[in-house]
Amino acid sequence: AADAKKINPDVKISILRWEIPKWVKDAGFVENKKDQAGWDAYYLWYKETIFDAYEKYGYVVDFINPDRNETGNPDEEFIKWFAKQIEEEENFPEYMDKDARDAYHKIRIIASDEN
Numbered sequence: 001a002a003d004a005k006k007i008n009p010d011v012k013i014s015i016l017r018w019e020i021p022k023w024v025k026d027a028g029f030v031e032n033k034k035d036q037a038g039w040d041a042y043y044l045w046y047k048e049t050i051f052d053a054y055e056k057y058g059y060v061v062d063f064i065n066p067d068r069n070e071t072g073n074p075d076e077e078f079i080k081w082f083a084k085q086i087e088e089e090e091n092f093p094e095y096m097d098k099d100a101r102d103a104y105h106k107i108r109i110i111a112s113d114e115n
């Protein structure tokens with residue numbers, strides 16, 4: 001993605017997932033569970049991934065599918081909650097300038113991606 005952005009800065013980058021890390025599961029995240037146990041850990045995983053990509057490669061992703069890729073059972077409540085976290089984020093690392101922070105708040109949500 002970073003190489004593609006160097007060649008064509010207008011390329012749009014999206015991220016999605018098939019599975020989740022053990023530490024997110026251990027924090028209580030369970031797919032399609034209607035409470036927020038683990039939701040914060042899940043959001044932190046995505047947020048830190050985006051911040052890390054920006055620090056290393058100088059771009060913020062354009063799109064996120066926060067639900068499982070090609071799910072047959074989209075979690076609408078979680079997707080809406082996740083989108084709100086993106087819009088309201090205020091805790092940015094110092095290396096992210098105003099343009100990067102604005103780009104983060106403008107990340108678009110892809111929902112849903114049923115198979």
